[in-house]
Every structure is written in C-alpha cells, then in structure tokens.
Amino acid sequence: MSAAPGRFALYSRNTLKLGLFGANCSSGRAVTMVPERWSGSWPDCLRLARLADAVGIEFMLPVGRWKGYGGDTDYQGETLETVTWAAGLLAATQRMTVFGTVHAPLIHPVIAAKQFVTADHIGEGRFGLNVVCGWNEDEFDMFGAELRAHDARYEYAQEWLDAIKLAWSDAGEFDFPGQFIKLRQVRAKPKPFGGGRPIVMNAAVSAAGQAFAIRNCDALFSMTPRGKLDEFAAHVAKVKALARAGGRELDVYTVGVITCRPTTREAEEYYRHCVIDHADWAAVDRIMAMRGVTRQAFPDDFEQRRLHQANGMGGMPIVGDPDHVAHELAQLAAAGARGIALSFVNYLDELPFFAQEVLPRLSRLGLR
Ligand SMILES: Cc1cc2nc3c(=O)[nH]c(=O)nc-3n(C[C@H](O)[C@H](O)[C@H](O)COP(=O)(O)O)c2cc1C
DSSP states (O other): OOOOHHHHTTTOOOSSEEEEESTTBTTTTOOBOOTTSOOOOHHHHHHHHHHHHHHTOOEEEOOOOSSOOOTTTTTTOSBOOHHHHHHHHHHHOSSOEEEEEEEGGGSOHHHHHHHHHHHHHHTTSOEEEEEEOOOOHHHHHHTTOOOOOHHHHHHHHHHHHHHHHHHHSSOOSEEEEOSSOEEEEEOOOSOSTTSSOOEEEEOOOSHHHHHHHHHHOSEEEOOOOTTOHHHHHHHHHHHHHHHHHTTOOOEEEEEEEEEEOSSHHHHHHHHHIIIIITBOHHHHHHHHHHTTOOTTTOTTTHHHHHHHHHHHTTOEEEEEOHHHHHHHHHHHHHTTOSEEEEEOSSHHHHHHHHHHHHHHHHHHTTOO
C-alpha cells in the first residue's frame, strides 16, 4: 500500500519542497529571549498556515513535545498537540500537507489509526505522519511510561506502524498478534481519504532508526552536518539506494533556519541579536546536557554546537540577503534534499519577505 502520487509529491510539482517546522511550540525552533519570539498560539498558527498555503509552502511539520525545556523562557513549554493541530489547520487550508508528529509508544495504534484517518478526511488526503519513538526521558516519566532501550523503540514502532497500516488497508476484520501489540477482531473504517494512505516520515539518526525509515517511510528528515554538504549528499545517496534495494522510494528532507533580510549586514545583526546576545542559554545548556553534549565530550567545537542549538535546534543556519538564502537552499537541493523544513524566529513576521524575495529566486533557479 503506497501513498497516492499527489500525496507523495505534497501536491506540487516543485523540485524543492518547502515546509515550516515547529510552529506549534512556543519559541518555535529558536532558543531565544527576544520579545518577538514565536508565540505558538492557535491564532498565530492559523494565520501562518493560511499565509503559507497562499504562497505555496508545501507542508507544516509540528514538534511532538510534552514538556518544556526550562530555562528563562521555558523553551517549548507551550505546545499544541500535533494531530488536533493538524486537523484544525487542514480544515483551514486547501493545498498544503500538515503532519502530525506522534510518539508511537504513547498512543494506542487503533486510536492513532483512526485519528489519522479523521485528520486525513478533514484535509481530503493532506495529512502526513511523522513517527517518533521517544527522545526525552522526562516526557515519558509524565506518562508513567518507560522509554525502551534505544533499538527496541524501533522494534515497537515497527509493530505499531504495521498495525496502523493494516487498519488503513482494505483488510476486513483482523487480528494482530505482535510481540508488543496484541489486537483482536479489529474493524477500522473509514479508510484514508481517496485510497492510498498518508505520507509517512521520520527523523532518525541511528542505524536502527534509519533502517526503520528505509523499510517504512516515504521521507527521512536528516540534519545537514555544518559545512559538510558532501557528507549529506553521500548520506542521501546511501539511504535512497538502500530503500530502492528493498523495492521502495525514500526522499530525504533537511532542516534550515532562516534569517533573511534585505542586506547581509542586517541579517547578520539580527542573527547576532537573537541567538548570541539574547539566546536563552539556560535552556540551551539543559537541552545539550539531555543529549550528552558536554564541553568534556566535545572540547573542540562545544561553543559552536551551543550556538547551533540556540539558533534552531541544530538545523542548518542560513543567514543573509535573499540572493544568499536562495543560493544556500539551492545548494541543499543539489546535494539531494527533496525538501527543507524551515523555521524563523517569528514565522508570521518573516514569511512574507521570504515569500516575496526568495521564492521567485528559487523559481529562477528552476527549483520552484
Ligand atoms: C527534523 C527532526 C524532527 C524531530 N522531531 C521530533 C519531535 O517532534 N519529537 C521528538 O520527540 N523527537 C523528534 N525528533 C527526534 C527523532 O525522532 C529521533 O529520535 C532523533 O533524531 C534521534 O534519532 P534516533 O532515534 O535514531 O536515535 C526529531 C528529529 C529531527 C532531526
């Protein structure tokens, strides 16, 4: 069972797909204290989705977060639950794909399958699923749930997604006698909108996680290592070849953090203002500690990593005038990125300039 072609292409013919990442969370992806930082509120999300849809942005990808990271701003402390958020935005838009980012171990697969189908009907086939297996232990404590040993998370997720795909399929009543998940006499109707199934992605880094993507997903989201486009290109070629060897197509998307202003100088000044002079360093350091990134473990580039975290949680920083930003996005596309999930300090304030100045440049480069 595959995603229908229109879904898979995110309903556009653009070579390079663009999305917005993290708008369902307070502060979005920028760990900053500047007062104009993103609210993550519903009215702002709704305005943003309508604007993004109108200018041809292909997708919105939320962050699945249950607990803020603390610091002075309680970074990402206010988050809208992603499937209900997606359902609301799908009802308010016409073209874009909206993902739900769902922690497989926390949501029962029969409930999850039906939630996704419901959102998919609301969006007439534009719902997408980002499968996450668990990253932050303190979130799981909130649920009284155990975060499994790393690779076992993906074994569980395999069963979870298999059960969901079965519920989406034309199979009638079914049993699912898994190792972790045991279901009996499941009836799941209706099916996803218009045949096929929602596009499925994940953003794994580990070997087990990427093997999961290669086996199951339509898209893998991978960070681009700083200054190492060659490494990214090799990674894209490798995972695509592995998927093809298994009879599947897999697209690789990446993550970019945009500071775009009329001049390079203005862009660099705003970047410095937000993510150096006014970063929420207490939150940054907490996030780094949770990931085991300490000065002792990374003596050579610890400060660089801190900066990178403050700017956009590890996404590729793209800072400059519209020519420069378009050029950098084109470089990522040339390295094999099928699309890029973008973030801004304030998405609503900054998207109009990006749409007006960068999108036409990407069109002239043959990417849009
Ligand atoms: C682009 C991107 C988006 C992600 N979104 C989330 C998320 O919303 N919630 C979450 O708990 N983890 C999220 N993750 C974490 C991944 O699902 C994954 O656990 C992490 O990259 C580590 O990979 P691994 O599980 O293979 O070790 C994201 C990672 C990336 C790179």
